Amino acid sequence: MPPSLAKSDSAQTLNASAFNQLRSDIIACRLMPNERLRVEALRERYEMGNSPIREALMRLEAEGLVELEQNKGFKVSEVSQEKLLDLMQSRIEIETIALRWALEKGGVEWEADLLSAFHRLSRQAKVDPLNPRAISAAWSKEHADFHAALVSACGSSTMMSIRSRLFEQAERYVALSIMSTGPLRDDVTEHKQLMRAALNREIDKTIELNRIHITRTLDKVSGSLAAGKSQTDLRIVNGKTLK
């Protein structure tokens, strides 16, 4: 085998492919909140049969990105001010714990990973050059990686998987917000402060900065969610009327 291709086997199961695409489409709000997910439509969209799609939807249902009503099918999970607030408050608590553990346990390896993640994030453009009303996929990845790196030394796979699930949920709200207002916030400085405090093992400061970071996102997203609601009513999007 050519060494350049190495392990890029792409031998992904159709089910895994459906799962990844669906998750990505939902988080980026290419599939809008509350939008019905008809198996037939998804079959065409992703070019595969029934089974892998239904199986992927079931996994996403367990993760909370999709809702299932017996014999009535699937839809993208609803969003609301109340859910957003609950989500962000929970995120703060979870990340607070994970951060405390990580700052206590993190070694040189962790420090290096964090620096590396920050560097990659800071060099990545946030805006998608093609579509200014969306965040660049590359930036999203680096951003997620950075926040994962912050807590990666916490030593608890349980807390880490909970954290990343809540982070994903939040990303969906951010995407929604971007769609209505465009990406304004430049948060390189914010992330840098967060990293500095973490590397200095200033536990309380790091936790507080993280709380502020999340709260600021909450405020911004919450505002545009409220505005968007009254303007266009979220149930009408992409020219289609949903449920």
Place this chain on the structure above:
Amino acid sequence: MPPSLAKSDSAQTLNASAFNQLRSDIIACRLMPNERLRVEALRERYEMGNSPIREALMRLEAEGLVELEQNKGFKVSEVSQEKLLDLMQSRIEIETIALRWALEKGGVEWEADLLSAFHRLSRQAKVDPLNPRAISAAWSKEHADFHAALVSACGSSTMMSIRSRLFEQAERYVALSIMSTGPLRDDVTEHKQLMRAALNREIDKTIELNRIHITRTLDKVSGSLAAGKSQTDLRIVNGKTLK
């Protein structure tokens, strides 16, 4: 329709049925940790076709009770000392937050529900009369309900669902422990103290009692897990060799 039957419609989807049975069988360790879950075998066990079973397994995989390896099928999630410790430490942190919120927000309704849940728990026999090496299903339900009632006023569906997912995971370890030692612990008093402190809004005391409650379970379960491991090697159970 006969009024006595009323809404007991039992019109459950096969998929939901598979999900409930599988989850219950896994938590009670009727399907042992690490045991391979062949679709063919489960099809006979639950008397249904491929699809509902695979869909249920996918949901359980997202919940962490089942593990999936691409093109190699499903198995019941592994257990280990490390995972147990991580799980219980995380549980303590999550429940601490949920308890704090619940004690701050809980009203009369919550107090009444908690009292009611405790009463039902205290009147339910823990041991299954038929099989003394297993906990009675009825007791398990009341026990789960009691702990859910404690935090039910926390106001965060996110934290509540995280909490109950971790609780379920822990139940599996408890079941494993019971199988090797038999149910000894009488924890009515423990639960009563917990409830009293909660109703008195003694936040710190409640949190501390809860920590002790979980830690005690951890110690017991951890001990018998270590013992069982050296005695019988967990991979051989029910006369079948797994893996």
Place this chain on the structure above:
DNA sequence: GTCAAATAGATTTTCGAAAATCTATTTGAT
């Protein structure tokens, strides 16, 4: 006209078999 029952179309759910993949064993060259 009003309301419940009947009907038709759309959608979800389930099945059984075909296709793809994996695992263990055998084969055959060195």
Place this chain on the structure above:
DNA sequence: ATCAAATAGATTTTCGAAAATCTATTTGAC
């Protein structure tokens, strides 16, 4: 005897269609 390629059986994954369920509309009795 050793090792890689070939083979066969078991298992997972996927498909396409049948069955069950839901939704909206029509029908018909009062």
